Amino acid sequence: MPTKFDSIRQFYDSEVNDALQSISNHPMMKALMSFTFPDLDEAVWMEQLKRTHSIRDFQVNFIYQSIQRVLERSSEGLTTSGFEKLDPSRSYLFISNHRDIILDTSLLNVSLYDHGQIMTASAIGDNLVQKSFLLALSRLNRNFLVRRGLPPRELLQSSKLMSEFMYHLLSKENRSVWIAQREGRTKDGNDATHQGVLKMLAMAADEKNVMEFFRKIRVVPVSISYEYDPTDALKMPQLMAEANDEVYIKEKNEDFITLISGIIGQKKRIHIHVGDILDKEYDKIIAENDNTNKQIQALAQVIDDSILSTYKLWPTNFIAYDLLHNTDQFASKYSEKEKQLFERRLEMRLGNEKETLRDSFLAMYANPVLNKMKYGNVD
Incomplete structure (x- = not known):
């Protein structure tokens, strides 16, 4: 039965199976499933999708696994x-x-x-x-x-x-x-x-x-x-x-x-x-x-x-704060290797725009330290 929320709502469970069938052959769905289940034949996950009739089942059996792969890889x-x-x-x-x-x-x-x-x-x-x-x-x-x-x-x-x-x-x-x-x-x-x-x-x-x-x-x-x-780096042009x-x-x-x-x-x-x-x-x-x-x-x-x-707060936040403010105030919070890795990231992400964008890039990582300092519990 139509409701006033139809234009914005998620699928109802009764609609899930049809929706899955409509996208199961889409190239992006196949890419997502092969990323999530690299050792499974396509027929196996296709069959499991056919038996999926609720958002919870889809989230737990498929998307939860996808996010686990994302965490492993990145x-x-x-x-x-x-x-x-x-x-x-x-x-x-x-x-x-x-x-x-x-x-x-x-x-x-x-x-x-x-x-x-x-x-x-x-x-x-x-x-x-x-x-x-x-x-x-x-x-x-x-x-x-x-x-x-x-x-x-x-x-x-x-x-x-x-x-x-x-x-x-x-x-x-x-x-x-x-x-x-x-x-x-x-x-x-x-x-x-x-x-x-x-x-x-x-x-x-x-x-x-x-x-x-x-x-x-x-x-x-x-x-x-x-x-x-x-x-x-993608946020830099807007900043x-x-x-x-x-x-x-x-x-x-x-x-x-x-x-x-x-x-x-x-x-x-x-x-x-x-x-x-x-x-x-x-x-x-x-x-x-x-x-x-x-x-x-x-x-x-x-x-x-x-x-x-x-x-x-992570070492990257403290490194960025120290680099931005030209200090070693938080040097105890990171190693020299972590600092070198972050500086290399800065070089690679900004390339020729390094001089122009350096401070904005560093501020993105340093501002959480500044904000937390107001509460006196920087750790």
Whole structure:
């Protein structure tokens, strides 16, 4: 039966098998499966796809395995902390910093599954799934669409629909939801929650005080950090344009190239930390702020405090800080070999643009150190 969410929702389980059959012969599906199951004959995974009738089965039997291969090929492992605070029977709204288009949410889901928790439905920009295969694959992974580039009136209607859908998932289906703290990935390493994201979420609130709405949907800040950002060099042109007060115009297929680079590019170590479930913070916010705008602003700061203070710093962050500031303040945090490897990466990624882009590249890695220093717990 049609619902008002049909234009943005993931597939229902009753639609999964047909969707899988429609893409099973697609060259990109075959490439994904041969990457995931290099030792299996095509007929074997094809047969298993024919027997797959739910998103969970597809995620657990196929996509979970794909992400394990990605971790094996392009990282030195994923570590986690904080998941023990979650109740396996409850849904949560995870708000995280945003580094990589696909992996942020995929790695969170892998971690949730490993800890026996409810996996998430996740927001994805419709600009990233223009190709019919990618749209089908995203809906099979429980992604719902965020519509981009709309005129103001349509944007308002679209935001309201998305807010209602997320609330429906959390409250009626007991399904956890992931959303990034801002539109688009952080380009300069400064993670900050955009108030517009929180205002959009609050559109579904029927409470007089929106903080009670946020308490009800159980907001959990999440920090994710990669030792190497696999798309670091790809972020440089936009940073340069912004530094020169120029309007940045994306190249054709840029989103797709970034998406693939994030998956296959070298990341070294990765860490995901689940923060405390926000609760008592709302009482303080309500007591200290007399209107909704101020309360939203205060909530954004609470989320930022959680993400920035628990962000895992790597040797690359400390090396970049020392190089950028021409100091050896954090020399004890890395070896000479690690420094040489990072400097070689800098050379290789920037090439002839090294002089122009050096500081921007270093700042991307150094800013998390600066941000964490504000909390006095740089480690």
